[in-house]
Amino acid sequence: MTVKVRFFARFRELLGTDIPAETETGSTLLSLVRGIAEKKKEGYNAIFDDHGNFHEFVIVMRNGKRVEHEDAAAVRVSDGDEIAVFPPVAGG
Amino acid sequence: MIRVQTEDVDIGALITAAKEPGTGAVVVFDGIVRDDDITEMELEAYADVAVAEMEKIAKEAIGQFRLLHVDIIHRIGRLAVGENILIIVVSAGHRPEAYAGSRYIIEEIKKSVPIWKKELTRHGGRWVPGEHGHGKGKPE
Numbered sequence: 442m443t444v445k446v447r448f449f450a451r452f453r454e455l456l457g458t459d460i461p462a463e464t465e466t467g468s469t470l471l472s473l474v475r476g477i478a479e480k481k482k483e484g485y486n487a488i489f490d491d492h493g494n495f496h497e498f499v500i501v502m503r504n505g506k507r508v509e510h511e512d513a514a515a516v517r518v519s520d521g522d523e524i525a526v527f528p529p530v531a532g533g
Numbered sequence: 534m535i536r537v538q539t540e541d542v543d544i545g546a547l548i549t550a551a552k553e554p555g556t557g558a559v560v561v562f563d564g565i566v567r568d569d570d571i572t573e574m575e576l577e578a579y580a581d582v583a584v585a586e587m588e589k590i591a592k593e594a595i596g597q598f599r600l601l602h603v604d605i606i607h608r609i610g611r612l613a614v615g616e617n618i619l620i621i622v623v624s625a626g627h628r629p630e631a632y633a634g635s636r637y638i639i640e641e642i643k644k645s646v647p648i649w650k651k652e653l654t655r656h657g658g659r660w661v662p663g664e665h666g667h668g669k670g671k672p673e
Contacts, residue, residue, distance in 0.1 A: 449577060449647065450577055505581065505582045505585065528660070528663060530644075530646060530648060531643075531648070531664075532578070532619070532647075
């Protein structure tokens, strides 16, 4: 199945964006993002801590709805999902 | 009108359109690229979610402050010093509601709307740090 992963701002500069990811049924949101971020060390370190958990300030969304960090290891992605990962917002 | 767009807007036309029947006050907030020793500012948005979030904020503000009209236009792309970034136009029957509603909208946008700013300088660029992540931590 295919899932789209979008990084924004500094994370986009480090990892790219609109990344189509082929993943197995049952993959969790956390494992999916980790798998993509691991390809670039600086990008991975910007998003994850030494234990492989999202840094506290990182915001994660699935299909436009926020996912709490404690749920990311349990939420299973579905075909066609759009996952967004970004730093704290700074508009206005 | 709630939009994320590259183009500037005609604020005068927005003020005219905001004068709904019963209007006694129109408040305009115009956020501008400040000259903090930068060459330009680059703005990026998660556009679909940003518009949906601003629509939600506008609806809340209309309910809480009895606003008669709300426009929010947030620009993206590269902007020069002095250009408009964010225009909020609200109208209400009286000035307390118009001022309070406008203030509510800008503060909520800063908390939750997925838009980012990068200040471009002669030496490169720096992302403007946001204040509101999932938790207490801050990016390095």
